[in-house]
Structure formats: structure tokens, C-alpha cells
Amino acid sequence: AQSVTQLGSHVSVSEGALVLLRCNYSSSVPPYLFWYVQYPNQGLQLLLKYTTGATLVKGINGFEAEFKKSETSFHLTKPSAHMSDAAEYFCAVSNSNSGYALNFGKGTSLLVTP
Amino acid sequence: DVKVTQSSRYLVKRTGEKVFLECVQDMDHENMFWYRQDPGLGLRLIYFSYDVKMKEKGDIPEGYSVSREKKERFSLILESASTNQTSMYLCASMKGGSNQPQHFGDGTRLSIL
Numbered sequence: 001a002q003s004v005t006q007l008g009s010h011v012s013v014s015e016g017a018l019v020l021l022r023c024n025y026s027s028s029v030p031p032y033l034f035w036y037v038q039y040p041n042q043g044l045q046l047l048l049k050y051t052t053g054a055t056l057v058k059g060i061n062g063f064e065a066e067f068k069k070s071e072t073s074f075h076l077t078k079p080s081a082h083m084s085d086a087a088e089y090f091c092a093v094s095n096s097n098s099g100y101a102l103n104f105g106k107g108t109s110l111l112v113t114p
Numbered sequence: 115d116v117k118v119t120q121s122s123r124y125l126v127k128r129t130g131e132k133v134f135l136e137c138v139q140d141m142d143h144e145n146m147f148w149y150r151q152d153p154g155l156g157l158r159l160i161y162f163s164y165d166v167k168m169k170e171k172g173d174i175p176e177g178y179s180v181s182r183e184k185k186e187r188f189s190l191i192l193e194s195a196s197t198n199q200t201s202m203y204l205c206a207s208m209k210g211g212s213n214q215p216q217h218f219g220d221g222t223r224l225s226i227l
Binding site for chain 1: 118123145147154155156157159162164170172204206208211212213215216217218219220221223
């Protein structure tokens with residue numbers, strides 16, 4: 001079985017500051033990792049994914065994440081926050097044994113202040 | 115781009131009613147999913163389908179059923195709606211295996227009175 005823990009249900013940053021959203025996973029086999037963003041009253045939109053290969057993954061809207069096997073982490077970062085980044089962010093994990101199941105973390109709400 | 119369309123954005127129903135939530139995808143994806151989303155609980159899988167007429171229970175199937183008669187359409191059915199089924203419902207579709215991303219609709223916010 002696989003699971004995801006997102007540290008911090010709410011994160012607040014100033015506009016222009018670094019965004020760091022934490023995600024730790026557990027998986028008995030190599031994981032596939034995803035970050036999604038949800039804007040108010042909308043569905044989830046894929047930000048980026050890691051399956052194999054390069055461990056630093058770049059996504060949309062200037063976000064990136066680094067897969068660190070030794071730390072079982074897949075933290076999401078953005079160098080400079082913008083007001084439009086305010087949203088809910090979800091980390092998710094699957095693997096080759098999980099069938100079609102995608103296990104989501106409970107989400108982190110990002111607030112960006114002027 | 116993949117388009118996943120949920121038939122209603124907002125829905126209000128009464129306790130005991132039979133409720134149908136519809137989802138259609140336009141990318142010929144084999145796999146489709148229904149989740150419910152509640153504050154502090156994240157997304158929880160209700161049912162998924164990996165082919166026409168095939169379905170598998172997710173983590174919280176009680177009180178729900180599903181129907182997939184055509185590849186592009188996946189319906190969630192609340193047999194007898196109860197107030198604890200008030201929630202946001204999200205449909206998703208996915209092509210291929212577990213290394214592929216899921217694509218989501220905009221959700222249906224369902225209130226059971």
C-alpha cells in the first residue's frame with residue numbers, strides 16, 4: 001500500500017517569497033508522484049508528475065518538485081509567489097502494484113499575502 | 115486537452131431521493147473514477163471503472179453505486195440520499211496504467227436537505 005503525508009494544512013507566504021509545500025510518501029515499490037492544484041470551485045489540475053528519470057521535475061506556472069528517494073519526499077517549490085498561486089495543493093502517489101489507485105494527501109491551502 | 119464534463123456544478127436534493135451524477139470524458143480513456151472531497155479529509159475514492167460495464171469499489175463505496183454503459187460516460191448513483199452525503203463530488207478519467215495522471219472535471223457540489 002502507498003500513502004502520502006502533507007505537512008501543514010495551511011501555509012502563508014508573502015508575494016514574491018519562496019513557496020515550499022511539503023509532501024512525504026510511503027511506497028513498497030518505486031512510486032509515481034503527482035502534484036495537483038485546485039482553485040476555488042474548480043476541479044484538480046495537474047501541476048507536475050514524476051514517474052522515472054530526472055528527479056527534478058518542472059511543471060506549469062513556475063512550479064517544480066524534486067524526488068528524493070532517501071528522504072521519501074517530493075516537495076513542491078516556486079521561487080517567487082504570486083497572488084494567483086493562492087489555492088489548494090494536493091500531493092498524490094501511485095505505483096506499479098496499486099492498479100489504478102491514486103492516493104491523495106489531505107491537501108495544503110496556500111495563502112499569498114500582499 | 116482532455117475534457118471531463120460533470121453534468122451539474124450545484125445540486126440540491128432531499129433525503130431519501132435517488133440521485134444521479136453524470137460524468138463524460140472526450141478522450142477515449144479506459145479508466146474513470148468518482149471521488150468525494152470533504153474539508154480536512156482530502157479526496158476519497160468511491161468507485162472506479164477500468165472498462166465498460168466493469169467497476170471496482172474504492173475506499174468508501176457504502177451508499178453509492180455506479181454505472182458505465184458506454185466508454186465515455188460514468189454515472190454515480192446515490193440510492194437513497196442522506197445528509198452525510200452532502201459533499202463535493204469529483205469525476206476523473208485516465209488513460210493507461212498507474213504512471214499516468216488523472217484528469218478531473220470541475221466537480222458537483224451536492225447538498226442533501
